[in-house]
Amino acid sequence: MDDQRGQEVAPDPVRFAVLGPVRVWRAATELRLGRPQERALLALLLVRAGQPVSVSEIVDVLWSGRPPDTAVNVVHRHVGALRRLLEPGLPTRATGQWLLRDTGGYRLVADSDSLDLLRFRALRVEARRAASDGAPERAVDLLTEALSLWQGPTAHGIPVEARAHPAFVSLEGERLATVKEAADVALRADVPGVVLPRLREAAADSPLDEPLMARLMLALSATGRRPEALSTYVTVSNRLADELGIDPGPELRDAHQAVLRDTASTAAGPAAGVSEARTAQGPAASDLVGPRAASLPVPAQLPLDLPTFTGRRAELAEVLAPRSSEGRSAATVVISAIGGMAGIGKTTLAVHWAHRVADRYPDGQLYVNLRGFDPSGAVMRPDEAVRGFLDTLGVPPERVPHGLDAQAALYRSMLAGRRFLVLLDNARDSDHVRPLLPGTPGCLTIVTSRNQLSGLVAAHGAHSLTLRPLGTDEGRELLIRRLGAERVSAEREAAAEITALCGGLPLALACVAARAATHPHFSLSAVAAELREAHGSLDAFIEADTSADVGAVFSWSSRALSPAAARLFRLLGLHPGPDFTAPAAAALAGLAVREARLLLTELSRVHLINEHAPGRYAFHDLLRAYAAELAHTQHGEAECRAAVNQLFEHYLYTAHAAGRLIAPYVDTMPLPPLPEGILPEPLADDESALAWLAAEYAVLLAVIDVATDSGADRLVCLLVSSLERFFDRQGHWHDWAAVQRTALEAALRLSDPVVEAHGLLGLARVAGRLGLRDEAGAHLDRVLGLFTELGDDVGRAYVHLSLGWEAEQRGDLPGALRHDQLALDLFRATGRQAAQATALNAVGWDHATLGDHQQALDHCLEALTIQRDLGDHVGQAATWDSIAYAHHNLGDHPQALTSYRNALTIFRDLGVPAEEAGTLVRIGDTHRATGDHEAARTAWRTALTLFTELAHPDAERVRVRLEELGEPLGDA
Incomplete structure (x- = not known):
């Protein structure tokens, strides 16, 4: 036979891949x-290429220890099918060239030219030889080439039970060891950037492999990304x-210590005489936390500097003096605390000073109003402020760690070695701001x-400055x-009296000046006489050492309003803040929106409120307190409570409508019928709903806080439920977790098991999003029992969907299928068609991840039919994506691309x-599978742009794909 084979034409060369999807x-x-079992058999033979694989081991891989009686015969049939695939036309019972019988089993013949795994190992051996010969750069090139052969997890696409076999698990360990080896050699060769994508x-x-994470930190630091290295340690x-x-x-x-030493030496650069300020500040914003920062502008959050700012020359000279020495500012942490009574102009001075020196801080200016003395009690917590800063600095929400201490540590790491100006406005006390203080010079x-x-x-060596009321000269300058x-100089004595009657408070003087400006024919003497005759009260907000009754100034200003505007002013003092719109004002006062808008313009004209953004108004704390005091004294508790209830119901019903628009086929707790007189804001579509929710986000959180304090427990539960999808x-997710816990506590006070069950389910979902697997599992087990006791099959179905998602996240794909199938059965029994389609798609996806792609298609196509009938476009897009994934893994790439494009069109619309x-x-993956690398690049470039704009963690995986195809991305 050998002689005969020698006469035959040489067969076509065959190549195999197992480092990623199994391919031939x-x-x-x-x-x-x-079929999946044939793929699994081929994968096992490939990872053991050149070695005999026993039939018993094959049986163990294919059936995970639970083989049927016919297992050996099935193995023989699979082997025959593989031989016919590899060598078509091979006579029956012939041995063939690639797949041979061996002692007790089979052996696949391959070498480093025909199998990627053997090529990988050969390159690794060659790299070690180069390193020992003193050629680390050559070793890095070889290891990088070896790692580029991996196109995903070993034997991706075969059933998950088969991939759990030690033959495949050990290969993943081999890959990880090679990444670490490449990192070590690259660090020695001083080319860490080459291996950084693979490390990431x-x-x-x-994420819990400490030696790997240590190498990632060192590589990040060595490439100038020290803040990201430090944040990695925190995470x-x-x-x-x-x-x-x-x-x-x-x-x-x-x-960690090595990175800190490197950071300290870099931060000391300016004192050592570096001439360019920017080069001394460590990495640019684009180096912080991956791709998101590249698309973010330099933070410039300072409020507008008032063009009418005047006076405070001595105070400005005092605060500017410590900044005159650049050496000192670069070598020390500088903190300045501006104190003083309400309305004294602390924020105005701080903002003006910050604008004066902003150019010295090229990395950006951060600002937050901590609302430490907000009359509503809606004080901003330090963790809220820290998360706001982390978002501004480019940290995606899913990468923010748990707990204030960890979040503050990450924030300090982000600022390390850089030059930022941070303005913390309206702090309650020192503890309020400590987590927000930068930690390095x-x-x-x-x-x-x-x-x-x-x-x-x-404790921190802060420079303290206490503001005093304006003197006569400064008061006159403000009025000028x-x-x-001309007007002020003509009545100098009246101007001085106005300053005295206002107690030298800039806020009060601004109100008086606004009144005088709107009546240019009034003499200042007449204005002063009106002030003398005015009466008011704001004792709780007046310092003991001031002789002025500031309430008199506000009383005088409000008396100049029309009756309708004066009533609205009083009721607006009950708004929880931090700002409000015309529709909210209308709901609070029981007005038409058009009428409310006209009255807000009247209030803004006399400086009793401020339109800080188009259509959004805010109070000074002092004025809000005064307005609230008037509301309670002139309207009584019952009327005030009714007004606040109207406001809260306005927000609740609008938020619920917005939630239905952004997720129309997701069940939330139903609301009672719309109360008479309550008019939710009209929202036309998903886009307008998202815009409203984003604009009112801080207000809605404040409403939840105030409603909780006032005992409106049911409203709190319904509002949080309405906001879940947003x-x-x-x-x-961090804010969601906080308010969801608040809602669950409210539900427990209500002793309502239905509301409690929905609160627990929401808490389980957000715990899952935060990666708190144990907490999510415990909540889901508890809520499953509650829904079972209630006889709520729909609730049980949603719990099983969540349990399925949790199982998939843990890698338990059979468990995911089991829970999703239970959800599907329950939704079918209860007639919830949209939810049934969601579950069908989930079951289909589970089958696809388990390698049973025909089953996946059957379920997904059934889901698609339901979603088309319902007009559920979001569901259709998700299902088309699952269908495409199944076709891709079946090797039907044209159909996969068609299905993916269907999904893409809907998602874009x-x-x-x-x-x-x-x-x-995934479109790019399919193009690469067909060999169309240019089309793959195009799809991946677009995906990278989108992920970068969203700060999505999958951006890094797309970058790796592009780099594997030779895309020159650099650090962008």
Whole structure:
């Protein structure tokens, strides 16, 4: 036979791949592989290429220890099918060239030219030889080439039970060891950037591997990304504590210390005489936390500097003096605390000063109003403020760690070695701002407060400045700026009396000046006489050392209003803040929106409120307190309570309508019939709903806080339920977790098991989003029992969907299928068609991930039919994506591309960029599978742009794909 074979034409060369999806090519044509078990058999033979594989081991892989009686015969049939695939026309019972019988089993013949795994190992051996020969750069090139052979998890696409076999698991360990080896060699060769994409990809898959994370930190630091290296340490430390209950080990701690030493030496650069300020500040914003920062502008959050600012020359000279020495500012942490009574002009001075020196802080200016003395009690918590800053600095919500201490540490790491100006306005006390203070030199922090903040002075060396009321000359100067020099100079004594009657408070003087400006024919003497005759009360907000009755100024101003505007002013004092719109004002006062808008214009004209953004109005705290005091004295508690209830119901019913628009086929707790007189804001579509929710976000959180304090427990539960989909869609998971816990506590006070069950389910969902697997599981187990006791099959079905998602996240794909199938059965029994289609798609996806792609198609096509009938466009897009994934893995690439494009069209029409980007990634994968690398690049470039704009963690995986195709991305 050997002689005969020698006479035959040489067969076409065959190539195999197992480092990623299992694939086979004959010449340039990729072969379509058969059923999942045949793929699994081929995968096992490939990872053991050149070695005999026993039939018993094959049986164990294919049936996971539970083989049928016919298992051996089935193996023989699979082997025959593989031989016919590899060598078509091979006579029956012939041995063939590639797949041979061996002692007790089979052996696949391959070498480093025909199998990617053997090529990978050969390159690794060659790299070690190069490193030992003193050629680390050559070793890095070889290891990088070896790692580029991996196109995904080993034997991706075969059943998950088969992939759990040690033969496949050990290969993943081999890959991880190679990544670490490449990192070590690259660091020695001083080319860490070459391996950084592979390190990041491996870290995403193995976030608790301390040696790997230590190498990632060192590589980040060595490429100038020290803030990201430090934030990585914080993230890993939190994960180790949360998931394993341990502290970082010595290798991770040593890497952290190395990064800190590197950071300290860089931060000391300016004092050593670096001439360019920017080069001394460490990495640019684009280096912070991956791709998102590249698309973000330099933060410039300072409020508008008033063009009418005047006076305060001595105070400005005092605060500017410490900044005159650039050496000192670069080498020390500078904190300035501006204190003083309400209305004294602390914020105005701080903002003016910040604008004067902003150019010295090229990395940006951060601002937050902490609302420490907000009359409504809606004080901003430090963790809210920190998360706001982290978002501004480019940290995606899903990467924000748990707990204030960890979030503050990440924030300080982001500012390390850089020059920021941070303005913390209206702090309650020193503890309110400590988590927001930068921890390294080069930043200026300005804090304003009604208190002295002696703790900052004692513990942090803050420079303290207490503002006093304006003197006669400064008061006259303020009036000149607003009324003109001629008018004020003509009545100098009246101007001085006005300043005295206003107690030298800039806020009160601004109100008086606004009144005088709107009546230019009034003499200042007449204005002063009106003030003398006015009466008012604001004793709780007046310092003991001031002789002025500031309430008199406000009383005088409000008496100049029309009766309708004066009533609206009083009722607006009951709004929880931080700002409000005309529709909200209309709801509060029981007015038409058009009438409310006209009255707001009247209030703004006399400076009793401020239109700080188009259509959005705000109070000064002092004026809000005064308005609230008038409301309670002139309207009584019952009328005030009714007005606030109207306002809260306006927000509740609008938020519920918005939630239905952005997720029309998702069940939320139903609302009672719309109360008479309540008019939700009209929202036309998904886009307008999202815009409203985003604009009112801070207000809605304040409403939840105030409603909780006032005992409106049912409203709190219904409002949080209405906001769940918005929280999830926008990634506001930390805020969602906080208000969801508040809602659950409210539900428990109501002793309503239905509301409690919905609260628990929401808490389980957000715990899952935050990666708190144990907490999510515990909540889901509890809520499943509640819905079972209630006899609520729909609730049970939703719990099983969540349990299925949790199982998939843990890698338990059979468990995911089991729960999703239970959800499907329950939804079918209860007639919930939209939910039934969602569950069908979930079951189909589970089958696809388990390798049963025909079953996946059957379920997904059934889901698609229902979704088309309902007009559920979001559901259709998700299902088309699942259908495409199944076709791709069946090797039907043209049909996969058609289905993916269907999904893409819908996602684009709906304006859902995250899902659009995910589909584009998979389109690129299909193009690459067909060998069309240019089309793959086009799809991946678009996906990368979208993920970057969204700060989505999958951006890094797309970057890796593009780099594998030779795309020159650089650091962008």
